[in-house]
Amino acid sequence: MIYRGEDIIIRTISRMLIPFIQLYGLYVIMHGHYSPGGGFQGGVILGASLILLLLAYGYQDAKSRVPEKLLTVFSGVGVFIYAGTGFLCLVLLGNFLDYAMLAKILHTDAAHARSLGILSVEIGVGMAVMAVMVSIFLDISTGGVLPGEEEEKQKTAEEA
Amino acid sequence: MEVTLLVQAADESFTILEKARVRAVDLMNTAAKLTSETRWMEEKRVRAIFRGARESRAGLQNFVVTFVILFVFWALLSGKYDAFHLSLGVICTGVVAWMGHELIFHNVRAGDMRVIAWRFLKYIPWLFHEIVVSNFHVARLVLSPRLPIDPNLIRYRTKLESDTSMVTLANSITLTPGTITIAIENGEFIVHALDRKVADDLNAGAMEDQVAHIFMEADHIYIQDVLDVARIFAALR
Numbered sequence: 583m584i585y586r587g588e589d590i591i592i593r594t595i596s597r598m599l600i601p602f603i604q605l606y607g608l609y610v611i612m613h614g615h616y617s618p619g620g621g622f623q624g625g626v627i628l629g630a631s632l633i634l635l636l637l638a639y640g641y642q643d644a645k646s647r648v649p650e651k652l653l654t655v656f657s658g659v660g661v662f663i664y665a666g667t668g669f670l671c672l673v674l675l676g677n678f679l680d681y682a683m684l685a686k687i688l689h690t691d692a693a694h695a696r697s698l699g700i701l702s703v704e705i706g707v708g709m710a711v712m713a714v715m716v717s718i719f720l721d722i723s724t725g726g727v728l729p730g731e732e733e734e735k736q737k738t739a740e741e742a
Numbered sequence: 743m744e745v746t747l748l749v750q751a752a753d754e755s756f757t758i759l760e761k762a763r764v765r766a767v768d769l770m771n772t773a774a775k776l777t778s779e780t781r782w783m784e785e786k787r788v789r790a791i792f793r794g795a796r797e798s799r800a801g802l803q804n805f806v807v808t809f810v811i812l813f814v815f816w817a818l819l820s821g822k823y824d825a826f827h828l829s830l831g832v833i834c835t836g837v838v839a840w841m842g843h844e845l846i847f848h849n850v851r852a853g854d855m856r857v858i859a860w861r862f863l864k865y866i867p868w869l870f871h872e873i874v875v876s877n878f879h880v881a882r883l884v885l886s887p888r889l890p891i892d893p894n895l896i897r898y899r900t901k902l903e904s905d906t907s908m909v910t911l912a913n914s915i916t917l918t919p920g921t922i923t924i925a926i927e928n929g930e931f932i933v934h935a936l937d938r939k940v941a942d943d944l945n946a947g948a949m950e951d952q953v954a955h956i957f958m959e960a961d962h963i964y965i966q967d968v969l970d971v972a973r974i975f976a977a978l979r
């Protein structure tokens with residue numbers, strides 16, 4: 583179980599740094615096709631910012647900002663974007679992830695289509711990695727049972 | 743016979759007086775408690791009115807300021823100023839600012855922010871001057887052959903109220919050579935000081951006064967309170 587940290591300094595500084603960390607993670611994702619970085623690295627940075635929030639504030643105070651259900655949706659949608667881009671190229675008579683084929687529907691030349699295709703794949707990867715990172719952290723730190731769910735589980739067990 | 747009667751009468755009168763005194767004290771205590779309770783409730787009501795007047799504007803202003811700061815950060819990182827990357831930046835900054843503006847600006851009231859930002863900017867040169875001065879002091883301590891240091895831990899009770907101001911003070915203390923903040927426990931700073939003079943400087947509280955002035959805490963006036971009251975009085979009239 584993750585409890586609220588005692589130290590005011592760590593709590594306040596992490597509170598102020600988290601938006602900057604998140605923006606840096608988004609920057610790494612969005613510039614992945616120009617410079618080092620990309621979906622996985624940016625996703626890990628985004629996940630780390632949420633994990634920092636959880637560590638500094640504890641699960642009880644931070645859970646409204648890190649909704650467990652939304653994380654599941656995000657991991658699914660991320661993989662969907664990645665695979666969807668790949669299959670879209672397949673539908674447009676190219677190979678899997680053959681971005682040049684996207685030029686037909688984007689009305690641009692092949693080079694621009696490649697750049698945009700890589701960007702969309704990286705956004706998908708980033709979303710999935712962020713969500714899965716935080717989910718893994720929550721699962722490990724809570725033993726798979728989140729507080730609040732504990733009582734519900736007991737109730738359903740008793741009813742059964 | 744008469745003497746015993748007299749003594750008894752005196753005793754009785756004393757007990758009666760004593761009882762009267764106890765009752766009077768009781769009454770006074772109850773009255774004092776009642777006034778303090780009503781005053782507390784009254785204060786709470788007034789505070790609620792103040793908060794309502796503040797929060798209407800504070801949310802939007804916090805969002806806008808966070809957006810601007812984060813967008814400058816993005817532009818510095820990105821270094822690409824074509825329309826495509828700037829629009830990506832606007833989207834990303836918008837999302838992060840929407841999620842995080844309460845994280846950066848926690849408990850900041852609508853009009854306060856400009857005052858605080860301006861005072862904070864003025865505080866930086868002052869802090870820099872402090873750092874240079876104590877730099878020389880520590881250099882003299884370290885370079886002198888006798889090494890006249892007297893390291894000690896001092897407990898330092900602060901008059902600051904909010905987390906942000908306490909952290910500002912703690913980091914300022916750590917930035918100043920010779921002193922390091924180890925922990926803050928319930929408004930009490932535990933500071934490691936290199937020698938007596940550094941500890942005395944800290945206990946004199948000049949730095950704490952400066953920080954209290956920035957965040958308008960302790961005995962430093964809330965400008966915004968006066969402005970808020972003026973607005974409420976105008977509305978009532």
